[in-house]
Amino acid sequence: MGQKKSKKSAGTPFSDALRVGEGFLLSDLDPRATPAFDGDKSDGEEALADADDEIDDLQERLYANGQSGGTQKVLLLIQGLDTAGKGGIMRHVVGAVDPQGTEITAFKSPTQEELDHPFLWRIRKALPEAGMIGVFDRSHYEDVLIVRVEELVEPAVWARRYSTINEFEQSLVDDDTTLIKVMLHISHEEQGERLAERLERPDKFWKYNPGDIDTRLQWDAYMQAYQDIMDKTSTEHAPWFVVPADRKWYARLAVQQLLREHLAALDLEWPPADFDVTKEQKRLKKTTR
């Protein structure tokens, strides 16, 4: 398969173009930009479809190795405000990968049992096994986002969590986890339009929650909380990737390509046979009727 570049690729890997480094400012990022990609919507949709076969192959190698004693696993973590497009990523990007090799966990408001445990407890229970691609729809970062903005715990408590998270993520990497942390970044205006759509279409009512407006009213506080996350937890071992998400087609392509690039970097071979192939072929022949 190799790492065939999309026709409209700008030549830079998405991982480089979107990685959060020193001095990153969320407020400087244009949510309508399309880093690492030169094409338009139809080019983007074509590039998305074109990459399916390569991702299939890469994912199956990961899974096959996991079934054969390999220890590598992948964790794709998706954060973003309401309507940022997390569901679309699950459906169109994760949904294109073999469901036997992926496991989505959506982290909602914690249950009482979860609240009775340290904040990473429910996260640890959902970590991917060897060979799997785990996908988090929201994550432990909510414990320094909504928890901070809504003042659900004391400031001293959430303030300690950044370093706890960094240590936790280091332990995942040490355990052969490829961690891909993605923030979908939409504009205030785009969120308004997407919420309005949910209030216009009866087939979208079920996605709407009056609480979404309360959250929207805290927009600046959320942006500040995200900026702090980028400043404090975009580490060498587990960097963040911020994806401009006002254009849904671009966000989907970008997340898919981040996944593709990280899988390809594992450079996995098919596991060798752990049995005598010739002997098994002879045994099989004897079963012919």
Place this chain on the structure above:
Amino acid sequence: MGQKKSKKSAGTPFSDALRVGEGFLLSDLDPRATPAFDGDKSDGEEALADADDEIDDLQERLYANGQSGGTQKVLLLIQGLDTAGKGGIMRHVVGAVDPQGTEITAFKSPTQEELDHPFLWRIRKALPEAGMIGVFDRSHYEDVLIVRVEELVEPAVWARRYSTINEFEQSLVDDDTTLIKVMLHISHEEQGERLAERLERPDKFWKYNPGDIDTRLQWDAYMQAYQDIMDKTSTEHAPWFVVPADRKWYARLAVQQLLREHLAALDLEWPPADFDVTKEQKRLKKTTR
């Protein structure tokens, strides 16, 4: 969307053509047959792709209702011998459905913890929640298949399980579960060819297990065990559907259509708004910057 019939549909629903009724004999079924479908492979692949949008819509209604207090859920249970194509069903049929609304559980050799509990214990833990499509890759039927053929428990123990299973499945149906029980039926010859392929291609070695031949040597005992399952557990409330599976394209189409027909029969509307739409539209407008 409606229930648009595929161009090459034979007019009979797949649910009727494949349902196991009184006097069914597995040995009479041709594994290369294509009940309820008149077309060839390329027609079948086209029909499979054509149904995606309708299934998307039906699945989303189920999910939306589950999020809004509805109690309906679906359980698609897939059985079949090694190489019968269970993995292909997961990948190509289940994989085409929104992964947020599906949950695959693969039941392998039971762990010690599972063995220390009644055989339905691990099954109950994996049942779908309201709004979800649960998918079982193997199931509690292994407890009257491999367990019987390999004599892992006394005959008196497995013999009691058929009625236990019937009662269990009745309780699922009473709990608003639509149960779709599918056996993928391949011929002895086709299994031989598929195993041979796994022994020829280095990218397939990981799927091969020398134990597959041991199982194959027990072919007749497995066929008898499946026949007994059909005789004893294809009930009014939870019938079996036996899908001829020597042609992979047909098996995929048939399982997809069984899913589509069962979802359509639920006849679900979009849940109404549980908030005041006009009031929310006004609140949203006020957030414009």
